[in-house]
Amino acid sequence: MQGLRERKKAATRQAISDIATRLFxxxxxxQVTVAEIxxxxxxxVKTVFNYFGSKEELFFDREEELxxxxxxxxxxxxxxxxxxxxxxxxxxGGPMPFITCRWxxxxxxxxxxxxxxxxxxxxxxxxxxxxxFVIAQTWVAPLAAEAGSAAxxxxxxxxxxxxxxxxxxxxxxxxxxGTVEKRVRTEVGPALDALERGFAA
Amino acid sequence: MQGLRERKKAATRQAISDIATRLFxxxxxxQVTVAEIxxxxxxxVKTVFNYFGSKEELFFDREEELxxxxxxxxxxxxxxxxxxxxxxxxxxGGPMPFITCRWxxxxxxxxxxxxxxxxxxxxxxxxxxxxxFVIAQTWVAPLAAEAGSAAxxxxxxxxxxxxxxxxxxxxxxxxxxGTVEKRVRTEVGPALDALERGFAA
DNA sequence: GCAGATTTTGCACTCGGTGTAAAGTTCGCC
DNA sequence: GGCGAACTTTACACCGAGTGCAAAATCTGC
Numbered sequence: 001m002q003g004l005r006e007r008k009k010a011a012t013r014q015a016i017s018d019i020a021t022r023l024f025x026x027x028x029x030x031q032v033t034v035a036e037i038x039x040x041x042x043x044x045v046k047t048v049f050n051y052f053g054s055k056e057e058l059f060f061d062r063e064e065e066l067x068x069x070x071x072x073x074x075x076x077x078x079x080x081x082x083x084x085x086x087x088x089x090x091x092x093g094g095p096m097p098f099i100t101c102r103w104x105x106x107x108x109x110x111x112x113x114x115x116x117x118x119x120x121x122x123x124x125x126x127x128x129x130x131x132x133f134v135i136a137q138t139w140v141a142p143l144a145a146e147a148g149s150a151a152x153x154x155x156x157x158x159x160x161x162x163x164x165x166x167x168x169x170x171x172x173x174x175x176x177x178g179t180v181e182k183r184v185r186t187e188v189g190p191a192l193d194a195l196e197r198g199f200a201a
Numbered sequence: 202m203q204g205l206r207e208r209k210k211a212a213t214r215q216a217i218s219d220i221a222t223r224l225f226x227x228x229x230x231x232q233v234t235v236a237e238i239x240x241x242x243x244x245x246v247k248t249v250f251n252y253f254g255s256k257e258e259l260f261f262d263r264e265e266e267l268x269x270x271x272x273x274x275x276x277x278x279x280x281x282x283x284x285x286x287x288x289x290x291x292x293x294g295g296p297m298p299f300i301t302c303r304w305x306x307x308x309x310x311x312x313x314x315x316x317x318x319x320x321x322x323x324x325x326x327x328x329x330x331x332x333x334f335v336i337a338q339t340w341v342a343p344l345a346a347e348a349g350s351a352a353x354x355x356x357x358x359x360x361x362x363x364x365x366x367x368x369x370x371x372x373x374x375x376x377x378x379g380t381v382e383k384r385v386r387t388e389v390g391p392a393l394d395a396l397e398r399g400f401a402a
Numbered sequence: 403g404c405a406g407a408t409t410t411t412g413c414a415c416t417c418g419g420t421g422t423a424a425a426g427t428t429c430g431c432c
Numbered sequence: 433g434g435c436g437a438a439c440t441t442t443a444c445a446c447c448g449a450g451t452g453c454a455a456a457a458t459c460t461g462c
Contacts (some may be wrong), residue, residue: 006461044411133338134331151392158359191352194399206428245442
């Protein structure tokens with residue numbers, strides 16, 4: 001355990017992030033001001049911006065972790081396995097790609113509702129939708145370095161964006177967990193197949 | 202020729218856009234305020250926002266035209282030709298994809314300098330860089346509709362983003378027109394090859 | 403408990419963007 | 433040419449995100 005200062009910082013950061021998430025999901029991203037978040041967290045606006053570079057960063061909090069997981073999935077693949085094959089099960093195997101969460105968990109209503117609320121909030125805000133694409137784009141260079149092919153990385157990120165689209169659509173239409181999984185597999189699977197075939201040289 | 206009102210509107214819009222472009226390329230996107238643009242154009246700030254939805258729209262002005270060109274390239278392809286094959290020459294055949302501008306034109310110094318200034322301005326501003334990705338993403342759905350495959354469209358846009366990256370890098374490094382062309386062909390060509398092979402089913 | 407490093411805060415400010423209502427233009431028509 | 437309707441432009445007041453700065457509060461090692 002670190003010193004008191006370190007612990008307080010971590011706690012403050014977490015508190016701000018939690019409260020922001022709750023407020024966003026209750027009222028919508030655009031409807032909540034940073035001033036409200038700061039007040040609810042018992043902290044000044046300036047402090048919020050000390051921890052988070054922008055309002056959007058309060059929403060997308062786990063995306064760095066996601067990149068790390070992608071990179072280690074690539075790095076740890078058995079010799080001879082293609083990048084596409086290595087990524088396949090993580091992309092198709094659960095609701096949140098590269099997070100250890102399987103399709104079965106989506107059957108728990110509170111998980112379904114939580115993910116759905118997050119997606120609804122994101123879709124309702126152009127700024128957040130835009131932000132997601134930008135974040136995804138920042139993945140291209142690291143993925144390219146790890147996989148050894150810029151072309152592969154650029155198109156793989158295209159496939160990830162497709163996946164987010166398909167998954168989000170199905171969730172917002174309130175499809176059953178089974179249907180959501182089926183849609184992701186049948187619509188994103190072919191993209192991965194094409195990637196596999198395309199880079200089979 | 203339209204009525205006076207229509208002509209005036211078109212002229213005002215063009216004047217604002219031209220002045221904005223000049224100011225951006227001289228001082229950088231972030232350094233120029235909308236108020237300065239409005240003043241230079243002899244118009245109120247509100248009028249600027251009557252014509253353009255945001256400051257970024259003042260910079261990316263021809264992107265709609267680009268989408269139109271992509272869609273008609275797809276639509277008019279001979280029966281039996283794959284979407285990838287149809288797009289290939291437009292993607293690899295000139296400095297600005299889907300604009301009738303061939304590689305030869307890049308050899309004219311003022312063309313080279315103009316495009317380079319535009320790119321430098323874009324790269325210097327995170328907001329503009331982000332905006333480009335968002336614009337590219339809005340192309341996915343229309344392209345998917347025209348090509349009949351969401352998977353293809355998602356990954357094709359990935360290839361377009363790669364192209365923009367490669368082209369921009371080469372231009373900012375002040376490579377010769379010949380080198381720029383070669384880089385685009387050798388780095389983006391494989392992506393299109395993969396796309397062709399991948400969707401050959 | 404003290405000195406020095408670190409965090410938090412308040413404050414004043416800039417800039418992008420919106421809503422509104424009034425002033426200024428253009429249009430179709432007589 | 434002139435008149436009323438439709439449309440554009442403008443000023444003004446406003447909001448929210450984000451920054452820079454210097455003072456106040458807090459933690460750290462000793």
